[in-house]
C-alpha cells in the first residue's frame with residue numbers, strides 16, 4: 001500500500017512546492033509510481049512541471065465534484081511521475097467547501113485507488129490553514145513540513161504543529177509528522193546556521209538530516225518546466241533532493 005504525504009506549512013514561500021515537485025521527481029526517478037497533486041490555486045507545481053493553469057480534470061474537480069484523485073492523474077513528463085493539476089477554479093474551493101456538509105474529508109473520500117496505484121503520493125498544499133489544507137491533512141498519512149532557514153522560522157512552526165494536533169484529534173488520528181525539512185539554507189550565513197541549530201535543539205528527532213541548500217539552479221528549474229533532477233542533474237540541489245528521497249524511504 002502506498003503512502004500519502006501532505007507537504008504543508010501555513011507560511012508561504014518556505015519551499016513547499018519546490019520540495020513537492022523535486023521530491024516527487026526523485027522518488028519517480030528511483031522507479032516508484034509517484035503522484036503529485038497540486039492543491040494550490042496558484043498552480044505553481046503544475047506550472048513547474050510544464051503544465052498550464054486551465055487543465056481538466058483538476059484537483060478542484062476532486063474536492064468539489066465526483067472525480068477521484070486517481071482518475072484525475074495524468075502523466076507529468078518524467079517516467080513514473082503523475083500529476084493532478086490545479087487550475088484557476090481552485091480559488092473558489094475555499095468558499096464552496098464550507099457550504100458542503102462533511103467538507104473536511106472530501107479529498108480523503110475522493111482518493112479512490114490512489115494507495116493501490118501509487119507507492120508515493122504528495123499533496124502540495126496552499127500557504128494557509130484554510131479548507132483545502134485541512135482536506136489535505138485529513139487525507140494524508142504523513143506530513144512533510146518545509147521550514148525556511150530564516151529569522152522567525154520557529155514562531156509559525158509551533159503554531160502549525162498545534163494545528164496538526166487539532167487535525168489529529170478531530171479528523172485524522174493516524175496523521176504523523178514525517179519530518180521538518182530545512183530549506184533554502186545558506187551555509188555561509190551565521191543566521192542559517194543558528195536557525196538550523198535551534199530547530200535541531202527544539203525538535204531533535206523531527207528534523208530531517210538532509211538540508212536543502214539555497215541554489216539558483218533550484219530556483220530557476222520551474223521556469224524550464226522541469227524538476228531539478230532533469231534541469232541540473234548533477235547540482236547540489238539535485239543531490240539534496242535525492243538524499244531526501246532516500247532518507248524518507250528509510251524513515252518509512
Ligand SMILES: Nc1ncnc2c1ncn2[C@@H]1O[C@H](COP(=O)(O)OP(=O)(O)O)[C@@H](O)[C@H]1O
Pocket residue numbers: 011012013014015016017018019044127183184185212213214215216218219220237
Ligand atoms: N533551495 C532553494 N534555493 C533557492 N530558491 C528556492 C529554493 N527553494 C525554493 N526557492 C524559491 O523560493 C520561492 C518560494 O518557494 P516555493 O517552493 O514556491 O514555496 P511555497 O510553496 O512554500 O510557497 C520560489 O521562488 C522558489 O523558486
Ligand SMILES: [Mg+2]
Pocket residue numbers: 016017018040044125126127
Ligand atoms: Mg507553493
